[in-house]
Amino acid sequence: MxxxxxxxxxxxxxxxxxxxxxxxxxxxxxxxxxxxxxxxxxxxxxxxxxxxxxxxxxxxxxxxxxxxxxxxxxxxxxxxxxxxxxxxxxxxxxxxxxxxxxxxxxxxxxxxxxxxxxxxxxxxxxxxxxxxxxxxxxxxxxxxxxxxxxxYPTPYSKLELKATSNERIDVFFCGASKDRYNEIIDAYKKCTEEGLKCKFFITDVPSDKQIVGDGLIYNKTISYKENLSYVAQSKCILEIMQKGANGNTFRLWEAIMYDKHLLTNNTDVVESRYYSPDFVHIVNESV
Incomplete structure (x- = not known):
């Protein structure tokens, strides 16, 4: 039917x-x-x-x-x-x-x-x-x-990807802090210590929790179209899961569709049919 x-x-x-x-x-x-x-x-x-x-x-x-x-x-x-x-x-x-x-x-x-x-x-x-x-x-x-x-895994459709500037980004993150703010900041610190250029848009962060750092942008909401423009300018996408979550998110599909590396703390990703150690890297193992 x-x-x-x-x-x-x-x-x-x-x-x-x-x-x-x-x-x-x-x-x-x-x-x-x-x-x-x-x-x-x-x-x-x-x-x-x-x-x-x-x-x-x-x-x-x-x-x-x-x-x-x-x-x-x-x-x-x-x-x-x-x-x-x-x-x-x-x-x-x-x-x-x-x-x-x-x-x-x-x-x-x-x-x-x-x-x-x-x-x-x-x-x-x-x-x-x-x-x-x-x-x-x-x-x-x-x-x-x-x-x-x-x-059922998160659906995703590939869209045309356009960079809006010549800015080059090594690691990109966009999302709400939720219950994972410490993990997001830990990943930022580890990446910058390795000399990587980061661009992190983190929302719902109170002022007393914010730290100063190159590429850290707090409480600025961007559209998904803008998100994809930053994906286009990035080598790697960071995925930090909510506590208790282990499903594949849009970050995995963005990495696959747009040929980017994925840095994630989701260890269950290794069970995915789309997993490849060539482009998916586990945070605790890779950073």
Missing amino acids: RFNYIIAGGTAGYYRAAYSDVCGLDNVMYYSSYIDGIQSKFKRFLVRANFNIKLNRFLKTPLRKIVNPWLFPNRFGNKNLCFLFFECEFAVLNSDYPAYLRKRYPGAKLVLYMHDVVSSLPYYDMCKYKKEFDLILSYDKGDCRRYGLQY
């Missing part, structure tokens, strides 16, 4: 980049958020109000009967539908919207893909999701074991 896919994706640029190969297919509709596809500013306001996290602490999706029919409009009617949700749509996932879809499209399949580890946010309700979705996929094998999910 050939399904028609409605993808409830994320606003971050890397989501659309990762799925760009399928976004142009005639049986795929991709939405960057739950207001995407809604033209009326007033309707968008009502949808945002309905899913507002603070409001929902006191009153659960008060406008659901009004706004649910507006979400993720599709051109396929009721025929062979598969709704694919990303974990970042937790406001919708935690509402009665999946149940609404079941009622409106009885034959539709509901699928959830976790691009992040379950422990990364307090909003995820895996017990609820497992009751409501036909299939839950995860990029992380550890989460698959813990929650009984099905493993």
Whole structure:
């Protein structure tokens, strides 16, 4: 059976980049958020109000009967539908919207893909999701074991790579500090001690934790397009995993697609079919 896919994706640029190969297919509709596809500013306001996290602490999706029919409009009617949700749509996932879809499209399949580890946010309700979705996929094998999910590696589509300057970078990192800031800084220190030129964009770092160093840029958000321009100028990409995570991230696919070296602390990468010691280097062993 050939399904028609409605993808409830994320606003971050890397989501659309990762799925760009399928976004142009005639049986795929991709939405960057739950207001995407809604033209009326007033309707968008009502949808945002309905899913507002603070409001929902006191009153659960008060406008659901009004706004649910507006979400993720599709051109396929009721025929062979598969709704694919990303974990970042937790406001919708935690509402009665999946149940609404079941009622409106009885034959539709509901699928959830976790691009992040379950422990990364307090909003995820895996017990609820497992009751409501036909299939839950995860990029992380550890989460698959813990929650009984099905493993599927992070999708990625190759985009045209363009450097925006002549700056040459030996090691590039871009990401939030999360629970790995010390490991990121340790890698930076080791690389610079070896005379390597680093460019690290690290967000969510309080001022009292910041250190001064060449190529360290704090709390500056860049688009995924900008991220790729720095990848183009770099010899090596640094990957530092969140604690408890061991799935293949976008960093591995960027290294493969754009012929870069990967420096990672994910020791499980050696089990990947894409692993090669010629371009993948383990932090504790290589630095």
